[in-house]
Amino acid sequence: MSGNLYLSDYWNQRVLKFNAEDATGDTVAGGNGPGNAFNQLDHPMGIFIDSNTGNIYVADMYNHRIQLWYPGAFTGVTVAGGNGMGSNLNQLHNPTSVILDAESNVYISDMGNHRVVKWFSHTTTNVILVAGQSHGSGADELSFPSSLQFDRDGNLYVADSNNHRVQKFMINNGPSIDSNVWTYGGTTNGTRQYCIFPFIYQGNLTSSCIKTDQPPTTVTDLSTDPWCSLTSNFDQDNQWGYCDLGVTPSTLSDICSGKSQQLKCPSGYVIDIVTAVYGVKDTLTTNCSYDPGDCFQNDDSTTIVVCAGKNSCLVYYFDKTLTLCHNRKSTYLHLNYTCVPNTVPDIREYNICYDLFIQPTNEEPVKRGYIVSPNSSNSSSNMNCSLTIQPLDKQDVYVYLLDMQLTMPLLGQICEKDKFMLIYDNATNEICGRSHTKFLFKTCSTLILQLIISSYSNGKGIKLYFEFIDRPSGTIHSTVPTAISTEKSPLLTTPSANPDYYPNISLIQTGTSQLTYGSLMTST
Structure with a gap:
């Protein structure tokens, strides 16, 4: 030094x-x-x-x-x-x-x-x-x-x-040894399996997904994703799958009193907090694990400020008096988070001003991508751009906000200098200001994204991540998307849907999550 x-x-x-x-x-x-x-x-x-x-x-x-x-x-x-x-x-x-x-x-x-x-x-x-x-x-x-x-x-x-x-x-050339990397295709036989790291390939030990060569097997799949071994020795076993570079499955964690928990994503991914709730049990017990019969109170905003948009973070349990649970003292903090691609190099980047249309085809089987505004890391002005995303009949498109740095309106006013609009099913949603990493919504309809930055703005732009997900067989195409608020407000105020495993949803206070869209995203 x-x-x-x-x-x-x-x-x-x-x-x-x-x-x-x-x-x-x-x-x-x-x-x-x-x-x-x-x-x-x-x-x-x-x-x-x-x-x-x-x-x-x-x-x-x-x-x-x-x-x-x-x-x-x-x-x-x-x-x-x-x-x-x-x-x-x-x-x-x-x-x-x-x-x-x-x-x-x-x-x-x-x-x-x-x-x-x-x-x-x-x-x-x-x-x-x-x-x-x-x-x-x-x-x-x-x-x-x-x-x-x-x-x-x-x-x-x-x-x-x-x-x-x-x-x-090779440690950091893609999803690394410290992550649970899911696979698909290859020799997985339709089952979800993890990559095994490290593994032997061509006599060498590797600890990341491989992009440089296609796996030397007789299995053929139309995919441009890197691949990994399903055993510790590919040379001997020839078992492999494509690395799923998309948003990871939810990671659930319960933090007991006086404890802490590290949230960790693969290299190139950032944290999206799905839910953070303090829980208390109806009976006197030292058990601090989640149970759907417990009483809950939301703490999304605190955890989002600490973790959202970062590759890793440390979350501490703090004793809480839960007003929604008859002022009883909390016994644990229950977390649910996913990891969203942010700088994964094998994912294509689209420009909202230069790329007009995105739809998977046989010639270009698009699965996912980033959407950025021109010079998103520097100040831009006089911009009015739009891009259309069209999922296939059996697909939904999921959209995540990675970074938004647009001019914040005055309290109570609508988006004026800058606005980012999401248009689908004859509904228009406008957002502006600054934001943490956040899941926005999913839809099976045609989606139009429009970004307007005025000449007298200090906004810097946006960065999104999207991915196409095939709907399960038998699922009907819905004309009503899973939507964000349709109110033309400067801030998104409707929180993400809570996970399916929360049967007592009325016990969870959700109003505090609207603070997500009034803060600057930070990432590591």
């Missing part, structure tokens, strides 16, 4: 920091002799400096842990390992190198276990194996890995010491 040099002083049990003007180093971690106390290290090896925060991560080898030292701190914090020497996923055995990715996840060369593991940010329990199925020289094996490094594309390089080689692992 800033020209400073950091040195892991192995024998003196400390980390030193040198600047360009002073040859005498300052101790910034350890320095209190060998030991396992929080202010001690035991033969520190690899170190990583977070350039954004100045935080120091130390591979504390003989303590079998990774220690985080904040700038100026006198003690460290264990962020990985620390559960004794061992081979369980929550243990390390002589770690020698540590490195962080762009999302602050911690990657560790667990040398004594002949593997590389990934500990997710903001947690000390969520761990996955990245590389090294066992000790050996095979494509999926390592022997005493000693150091790690990322390249600019997010690929991970491992110094495989006793095999006298450097191994490359």
